[in-house]
Amino acid sequence: MSERRRSPVEPESIEPHMCSLDLRLEIIGKLPFFEGLPPAEIERINQSFREIGYQPGETIFFTGDPAVRLYVVASGKVKLMRHTFTGQDILVDILTPGDVFGSLSTLGDETYPNTAQAQTMVCALAINAEDFRRILATYPTVALKVLDMTSARLNEAQEMVRRLSAHSVEQRIAYTLLKLAEKLGEPQDVGLLIQMPLSREDLAGMTGTTTATASRVISQLQRDGLINSGRQWVAITDVEALREIAEGVGAH
Amino acid sequence: MSERRRSPVEPESIEPHMCSLDLRLEIIGKLPFFEGLPPAEIERINQSFREIGYQPGETIFFTGDPAVRLYVVASGKVKLMRHTFTGQDILVDILTPGDVFGSLSTLGDETYPNTAQAQTMVCALAINAEDFRRILATYPTVALKVLDMTSARLNEAQEMVRRLSAHSVEQRIAYTLLKLAEKLGEPQDVGLLIQMPLSREDLAGMTGTTTATASRVISQLQRDGLINSGRQWVAITDVEALREIAEGVGAH
DNA sequence: CGCTGCCTTGATCTTCTTCAAAACGTGTGG
């Protein structure tokens, strides 16, 4: 413990070309829901998008802003949050390349329900909400894929509700770490590293607890040898044991 | 308090015709997402559906069952739940006529993530998941409406996550009652009545607490004159005051 | 009537929050 390494999370910052015009077609073509579309169509769809780059920590939009655009993560990580009146931020979701956010239902709310913030260097593709609707109406395949993604996220959110309701903080943190590792995990010498800057505060926001408690739990898990962690990063060393905690195998 | 009335919630049971062939077209035509479709198309779509009736308490499908069908609530109320290993049930959502449930994303999970149970007498329209996909692919308007509904529910679920994380039990219960009243409220002499059988256990499941605590909070709210309640029913008498509690205006 | 579920209420105990202070890591500028 004497010589703790620096954060093993790679900066992911020195890649300016990621948001360049050159690669837009490739990025858009690789998006899960445009997959399989003929190149000519992708070319046309491409016209409607414009790319925007964000610095880590930069806010893409705030809760309550008029919901005019829909975004797609092209590269980097975006966190979706909700504010509480007490000033605390709840981390609702973490988005990775291919994920959609912003204004999906033009008919419903006129404002964004969440705040979106760049967690790393981010390249996002933005499209006018109405234009996106037109695309969906034109290509039913795409609409079905977007629907799939949305209902998958609904499912995850409902699962989250269940876990917040019935599980202890330790279980929730264990589960959240596993979920994050599933999405962002990278095998490294420190363990299965969650490839993003992740503070105790973030973790607290995701599990509905405080930084102090999150810190205590993380320390305990580390003492037990299940994880490995430092400033702004966490790596899992014993996935199975962590899963047992998350599912509440011995305790409750 | 000496002479407490019987449950003012209407049974909603003696309407067997609701699930008859005669009214199917009308019901399907009134579904939010088929609205505006030409009658001839509705007639065709109608062919793919079959109706199924359920008794109160009857289970429509369990978590983990193979997800082969998609359902639409035609009449009655359906509750969506998730089980926990401790045996506790979390009430994830309450569905009213027009709501879709069951297998939406045929690509994703092969099993239902939730358990669906009839809360009242229910008439549901069922359709093979693949057939429904075909309909969505054929009528983009419908697909967009379903997408809207789904993302609205996603939004609600995320809001629920926020509230579970940051609010007290009293606030959560107040909020849940308001939400239910919004969906199912009926002005009556006892107050704004939530038109469905709603036990303390249900309420506990929706707010992530125990029946004992839910009961305590309900009693307190009743003592303060904000609500009116009895066995399996709740009515709101002071919406504004309840909203203040839900939003946490004074307390935290 | 008496049975079966709901609902209420009390006492105790655990978990988590809160508040606060100290230690640590990291980047900065000397």
Next chain:
DNA sequence: CCACACGTTTTGAAGAAGATCAAGGCAGCG
């Protein structure tokens, strides 16, 4: 390379909120 300063993390002690366990009350129904 060192020292400082800032943000993050750790840790402690006290307190509050809610869970748990359990007993009793009340309503509706056979």
